[in-house]
Amino acid sequence: xxxxxxxxxxxxxxxxxxxxxxxxxxxxxxxxxxxxxxxxxxxxxxxxxxxxxxxxxxxxxxxxxxxxxxxxxxxxxxxxxxxxxxxxxxxxxxxxxxxxxxxxxxxxxxxxxxxxxxxxxxxxxxxxxxxxxxxxxx
Numbered sequence: 001x002x003x004x005x006x007x008x009x010x011x012x013x014x015x016x017x018x019x020x021x022x023x024x025x026x027x028x029x030x031x032x033x034x035x036x037x038x039x040x041x042x043x044x045x046x047x048x049x050x051x052x053x054x055x056x057x058x059x060x061x062x063x064x065x066x067x068x069x070x071x072x073x074x075x076x077x078x079x080x081x082x083x084x085x086x087x088x089x090x091x092x093x094x095x096x097x098x099x100x101x102x103x104x105x106x107x108x109x110x111x112x113x114x115x116x117x118x119x120x121x122x123x124x125x126x127x128x129x130x131x132x133x134x135x136x137x138x
Contacts, residue, residue: 031046058079065101066100067086068097070095071091
């Protein structure tokens with residue numbers, strides 16, 4: 001009898017911990033939406049996030065791409081000699097902005113790309129620093 005009671009308790013706990021549900025929100029496809037870029041790449045975008053195409057130019061520098069963010073942000077503006085990024089003056093402390101772009105900048109032609117770019121799976125160390133912190137801090 002003890003085995004039977006233990007089996008029932010374990011079964012109930014295991015069922016409760018799995019979180020199995022037929023509710024629509026439990027399906028990952030309903031929490032994301034697909035984005036297909038004209039350049040040929042694609043991504044699953046979390047619900048509530050935005051994907052905003054942009055073009056920016058200043059002097060001899062120009063960039064075109066998309067900004068993916070968890071808050072509404074203005075288009076990024078290129079500054080010659082610097083990587084294109086969201087301004088720390090407009091990203092709130094809880095904000096996240098991912099910019100995927102191609103650019104042309106004579107001032108950056110001297111930059112040497114890494115010998116081997118990061119490849120998935122990425123670790124948290126790959127994202128340990130940001131070039132524009134949120135909340136208006138430089």
